[in-house]
Amino acid sequence: MFDLVKHSILFSFFIFLSSFVNADDRKFNLGKIATKTEIAGWNIDVRPDGMGAPKGSGDAIKGEEVYAEQCAACHGDFGEGVDRWPELVGGEGSLDTHDPVKTTGSYWPYASTMYDYIYRAMPFGVAQSLTHDETYQIVAYLLYMNEIIEEDFVLSEKNIGKIKMPNQKGFLLPDPRPDIANTDGKPCMENCKVPTKIIGKARDIDVTPEEEKS
Amino acid sequence: MKKDKKQSLKLNRRELLVGSASLGAMAAASNSVFAKQVSSKNLPPNVPEWTGELGDGVDVNPYGMPSQFEENVIRRNVEWLTASSQSSVNFTPIQDLEGIVTPNGLCFERHHGGVSIINPKDYRLMINGLVDREMIFTLEDLKRFPQTNKFYFLECAANGGMEWKGSQLNGCQYTFGMVHNVQYTGVKLSDLIQETGLKPKAKWVLAEGSDSSGMTRSIPIEKLLDDCMIAWAMNGEALRSEQGYPARLVVPGWEGNMWVKWLRRLEFGDMPYMTREETSKYTDLLPEGNARMFTWVMDAKSVVTSPSPEKPILNKGVHQLRGLAWSGRGKISRVDVSLDGGKNWKTAKLHDPVLSKSVARFTFPFEWNGEELLIQSRAIDETNYVQPTIQELQKIRGVNSIYHNNSIATWLVNSDGKVDNVRLG
Numbered sequence: 001m002f003d004l005v006k007h008s009i010l011f012s013f014f015i016f017l018s019s020f021v022n023a024d025d026r027k028f029n030l031g032k033i034a035t036k037t038e039i040a041g042w043n044i045d046v047r048p049d050g051m052g053a054p055k056g057s058g059d060a061i062k063g064e065e066v067y068a069e070q071c072a073a074c075h076g077d078f079g080e081g082v083d084r085w086p087e088l089v090g091g092e093g094s095l096d097t098h099d100p101v102k103t104t105g106s107y108w109p110y111a112s113t114m115y116d117y118i119y120r121a122m123p124f125g126v127a128q129s130l131t132h133d134e135t136y137q138i139v140a141y142l143l144y145m146n147e148i149i150e151e152d153f154v155l156s157e158k159n160i161g162k163i164k165m166p167n168q169k170g171f172l173l174p175d176p177r178p179d180i181a182n183t184d185g186k187p188c189m190e191n192c193k194v195p196t197k198i199i200g201k202a203r204d205i206d207v208t209p210e211e212e213k214s
Numbered sequence: 215m216k217k218d219k220k221q222s223l224k225l226n227r228r229e230l231l232v233g234s235a236s237l238g239a240m241a242a243a244s245n246s247v248f249a250k251q252v253s254s255k256n257l258p259p260n261v262p263e264w265t266g267e268l269g270d271g272v273d274v275n276p277y278g279m280p281s282q283f284e285e286n287v288i289r290r291n292v293e294w295l296t297a298s299s300q301s302s303v304n305f306t307p308i309q310d311l312e313g314i315v316t317p318n319g320l321c322f323e324r325h326h327g328g329v330s331i332i333n334p335k336d337y338r339l340m341i342n343g344l345v346d347r348e349m350i351f352t353l354e355d356l357k358r359f360p361q362t363n364k365f366y367f368l369e370c371a372a373n374g375g376m377e378w379k380g381s382q383l384n385g386c387q388y389t390f391g392m393v394h395n396v397q398y399t400g401v402k403l404s405d406l407i408q409e410t411g412l413k414p415k416a417k418w419v420l421a422e423g424s425d426s427s428g429m430t431r432s433i434p435i436e437k438l439l440d441d442c443m444i445a446w447a448m449n450g451e452a453l454r455s456e457q458g459y460p461a462r463l464v465v466p467g468w469e470g471n472m473w474v475k476w477l478r479r480l481e482f483g484d485m486p487y488m489t490r491e492e493t494s495k496y497t498d499l500l501p502e503g504n505a506r507m508f509t510w511v512m513d514a515k516s517v518v519t520s521p522s523p524e525k526p527i528l529n530k531g532v533h534q535l536r537g538l539a540w541s542g543r544g545k546i547s548r549v550d551v552s553l554d555g556g557k558n559w560k561t562a563k564l565h566d567p568v569l570s571k572s573v574a575r576f577t578f579p580f581e582w583n584g585e586e587l588l589i590q591s592r593a594i595d596e597t598n599y600v601q602p603t604i605q606e607l608q609k610i611r612g613v614n615s616i617y618h619n620n621s622i623a624t625w626l627v628n629s630d631g632k633v634d635n636v637r638l639g
């Protein structure tokens with residue numbers, strides 16, 4: 001008991017000392033030092049290189065069950081999407097067509113993003129309620145459905161940063177804008193050659209919400 | 215004595231009307247009918263009915279609301295756009311607004327998991343990662359840092375996103391209303407970061423919200439330290455809940471999605487985090503099937519707010535064309551207006567103040583005698599960037615990029631004064 005008290009006094013002294021040293025080069029001396037436990041509870045992001053991925057694992061076989069229970073109501077049994085909820089599977093080869101289908105398989109560049117997003121924001125309305133294993137299982141199921149991994153592949157914190165997604169190289173950097181002709185701030189003012197024929201009216205498409213008639 | 219009795223009868227009638235919610239609603243409805251027609255008994259030489267009675271006292275409206283005759287000036291949404299109203303957007307009624315300030319209750323909303331309601335006592339901002347000291351701040355802590363007050367526009371990158379293929383929505387509000395402009399009060403990140411210090415390897419920051427979507431975006435550190443701030447007030451009062459109460463990130467001139475609301479954490483790192491919002495969303499798909507990433511800046515844009523589909527021309531004769539212009543690259547330097555679909559242009563009047571990364575107000579007087587007009591406006595910013603036509607954008611970006619449509623819109627004024635959103639080609 002005595003030891004415990006002694007230790008805690010020593011520990012307090014250490015904390016006091018360290019905050020004193022830190023305060024020295026702080027300009028305003030506002031806020032408090034975050035503890036490791038506090039940070040661990042909120043630091044949930046997972047980066048493409050796997051940094052931040054929590055300990056855990058799961059495969060598509062287990063994932064199918066969890067997905068059916070937690071995700072299928074909105075996203076469909078096979079990730080096809082119900083009503084206007086997002087499709088999660090398929091769409092490969094569609095990005096350069098008139099009707100691109102952007103799914104985790106056809107568009108998302110990193111598997112880490114799937115983990116990060118599902119854990120932080122899904123299921124819709126019950127955010128951050130899945131376990132880490134459940135999250136790995138769901139991601140594994142979606143990767144399997146998109147033919148990126150095998151059914152028995154065990155996804156974990158050790159390999160989530162190494163999954164190669166089909167569209168990883170589909171993104172262009174840096175931003176090339178301004179990407180229009182530079183007129184040096186002096187555009188045409190008179191008799192400009194522009195198309196002035198009406199080729200479409202929003203009124204004819206008729207998708208504008210109507211005001212209630214009063 | 216007689217007069218007093220008459221007055222108390224009138225007060226009783228008033229109390230009766232506001233006494234029940236349903237009666238109150240009925241009164242509002244009947245007023246809205248009145249609003250649409252002139253009552254000659256209120257016009258000269260008669261004494262208007264409101265002159266002959268007392269109005270509300272100072273204890274009736276502790277927080278004032280707009281006149282009941284302005285009940286149509288509201289945010290509106292397009293139900294078919296999204297699967298749920300909690301992950302959806304509504305639009306600012308810019309066609310009804312004047313000047314450059316958007317009233318707080320009319321600022322468009324974009325949520326990904328609904329509006330979080332946060333007791334400010336429970337608010338904490340965590341800063342972790344590549345800093346010298348990982349720290350936590352309360353709202354009161356943030357308010358003790360040096361303060362900054364700035365007007366900025368916030369525009370969703372998808373504003374006008376439905377118009378890439380053609381004119382779809384017949385309204386100024388629906389095609390340009392994902393923008394608002396308010397004065398923010400808050401602390402600059404460059405000040406806040408002095409408290410935590412930064413490790414030399416820190417190049418990016420992850421901003422994270424505490425709402426049900428856990429909104430996250432990566433922001434390069436140069437931008438963060440240049441002009442970003444954490445705001446707790448807008449237009450002089452605390453942030454509205456739907457705008458991130460009690461604190462949000464302000465990323466001037468850059469797409470609205472990055473202005474993380476209900477901000478709970480900033481993590482410093484040496485590479486971008488590639489969140490869902492900056493990979494699967496807010497990337498601009500090109501005709502070849504690849505997509506631009508990290509297209510943050512909102513290019514110069516302008517819109518004629520009146521006349522517009524919601525603001526038909528009611529009379530022949532003189533009118534004041536009104537509009538808004540803004541640029542994420544700085545100040546608006548000029549706005550041109552065309553009444554003939556872009557063949558001929560005249561320069562509009564820009565009204566003070568014209569501020570960097572804020573909307574600017576322009577007006578242009580014109581006379582209308584029942585002829586068809588094709589109204590356009592064209593913004594030019596201080597970098598000499600000229601707002602493009604939709605054809606210029608389509609030529610490079612195709613029609614599937616959803617985001618960053620800053621092209622010139624065309625309003626057709628018909629001979630009866632009604633106004634249509636049209637596409638020229």
